[in-house]
Amino acid sequence: MEFFAAAFAMAYQFGDAFAFLVISCAGLAIIFGMMGIINLAHGEFIMCGAYVTASTARMGLPLPLAILCGALVAGIVGMLVERIVIRHLYQRPLDSIIATWGISLIATQGVLIVLGSTMQGIGTPLGSIEVGDRSYSAYRLVLMAAAVALLIGLYFLFYHTRFGVIARATIQRPQMAQALGVDTRRVYGLTFGLGAALAGLAGGLYAPTMTMVPTMGATFIVESFVTVVVGGADIFVGAAPAAVILAAIRASLTAWYGQLFGQIGLLIAVIVVIRVMPGGLSAWIKGTRQ
Amino acid sequence: MDRPDTPHTDEPLVAETQMERRSALAIWISRLEGPQTMGRGPVFWATAALVVLAAILYPLFSNPFAVGNSAYFMVWTFMAMGLGVVWGYTGALSFGQTAFFGLAGYAYGVLTINFGAAYGFTWIALAISVALGGLFAMLIGYFMFYGRIKGVFVGIVTLSVTLVLETFMAQTAGPQWRIGEARLNGFNGMSGMPPLTIPWPGDAIVLYPGVGLYYVLLAMVVLCYLGLRMLLNAPFGNVLVAIRENPERAEMLGYDTRAYQMLSFALGGALAGLSGALYTAWGQYITPSSMGLTAAALPIVWVAVGGRRDITATLLGTLAVLFAFQSLTVYGSQYALIVMGALLLFTVLLTPDGLIATAMRWLGRTFGGAKR
DSSP, rough: OOOHHHHHHHHHHHHHHHHHHHHHHHHHHHHHHOOOOTTHHHHHHHEEEEHHHHHHHHHHHHHHHHHHHHHHHHHHHHHHHHHHHHGGTTTTTHHHHHHHHHHHHHHHHHHHHOOOBOOOOOOTTTTTEEETTEEHHHHHHHHHHHHHHHHHHHHHHHHHHHHHHHHHHHHHHHHHHHHHHOOHHHHHHHHHHHHHHHHHHHHHHHHGGGBOOTTTHHHHHHHHHHHHHHSOOOIIIIIHHHHHHHHHHHHHHHHHHHHHHHHHHHHHHHHHHHHHOHHHHHHHHHHHOO | OOOOSSSSSSSSHHHHHHHHHHHHHHHHHHHTTTTTTTHHHHHHHHHHHHHHHHHGGGGHHHHHHHHHHHHHHHHHHHHHHHHHIIIITTOOSSSHHHHHHHHHHHHHHHHHHHHHEEEEEHHHHHHHHHHHHHHHHHHHHHHHHTTTTTHHHHHHHHHHHHHHHHHHTTTTSSTTEEEEEEOOOGOOEOOOOOOEEESSSOEEEEOOTTTHHHHHHHHHHHHHHHHHHHHSHHHHHHHHHHHHHHHHHHHHHHHHHHHHHHHHHHHHHHHHHHHHHHHHHHSSSGGGGGSSSSHHHHHHHHHHHHHHTOEEEEEEHHHHHHHHHHHTTOHHHHHHHHHHHHHHHHHHOTTTTTTHHHHHHHHHHHHTTTTO
């Protein structure tokens, strides 16, 4: 029993870190993998999702629906942003980073001015479960399940639907896809919207566990960027395994040395990975398969 | 060159080295103008001299507070010019210049609190801090550029570095976090370090924010600007621009692009470190938020709005944006940041080369040939 409790504690730590990394990086990874654009406003889409989720949940909507609302609103905002700004910058990827950073500044400060420095949050639902002599939040277990479900859902979306086929075609050979009658601009718009919606979903899922402040997106940023850098351009063979590895590093370092060393460990992992395999895990995995 | 094959005296050799040395100096001076920097000819240099003269006379017509404030603006220009070299000339977008800024700022604080300000030690501390910033940048640059990281990934890695440093410094609140006498003080930051001090027979000159510091900083800005102009028009700068334009081509021509990028990044880091150490000396405090997300965004705004591909535009743009930012902050810093974000967005969408650079090019065309 003693051993089981310790093993569960370890697995819980690992699963929690894994869920956090997968959920927070999914939107970023999709936008980067599909469009080659690093979306520095990622954290602000997360914040947007969290705020919408929290306010709709407090208006009486059940939490799952509220989370979907958050994702939807973030997705719509994302498509608007793509339409107004990003669309003009496809030829200049560096400038698109700068532009999204500008958007991020405006969004953070705008929310700070309009809604104040903090917003009333919603409590963590589902209570806790007891294993051994320690108690764990049941909602965190739901989040782990959500992370796995998210990966499966995205896999289904990109490999078993019409949108997925068209999107992958557009990414691999934009001119060819266009010649075959695909409206690539619309695909890019939808992809960006999807990425933003996933960010909103991340915000919604984590809204009950966090304090609602306009800068809350920043807490996700380092982890999600690190995962995308280690993973490389593909979310399934890149970001997902990267999340597994990084979660193991972070969970063990956090358990033994504390939160900070978990984060520093992530940073060192990134620097080593880019030195050893520049294209990230996905390029490395694809390279060894060939 | 009719040098005798076996010189019997040292005379011809000495004369020749002196000639060599003079011509090397002449070469470097001639590099003040060149293809990589805007502005040439007597009109440009006369204007520049007038601007410097006006800056020298400025404290006579102004109050000490405004002068100290202008010194504050100049503190930041080094970081901006460093970013201009890294981003505008080499083409590697770094979001993490504030990491080197903060590192050097803390280094200056730790060194001067431990060793005091006597015998001009503050200047040694300044030099050590700048070197630390440069070395740290070189380390990060080694991993990035020798790992063939390019494009957007450089931005992400550098941003992660500065954010992790911020998190690290913010949790150093307890009394166990001390280096010698200096307590790091976590989120509240470090304070109480001595400002720059010039040892002087009789009484040391302490450079509190004011006229003295203003002149020292003005001299440093002018020297740094001229030095960068020479460096950028030298073969080193030409290779940097070649890498920006086409890395593969530069490599095919036989240049080790990794080493050049790393050195350029180290230079940028050292300049950011100079800003950091000077900032700490200026206000006698440094906090972890100087490495945070907002702080990291500001150098990008200055350089992008001014014009990243020309060192003059970078310098002028930085001063202009800093001035505008401070004027706006009177109405609340949140509003100022919104305006900064909007400015960044509009610059990227409408004048990708930067406002000042575009304006300078227009001036050059209008007044024909005098400026480029």
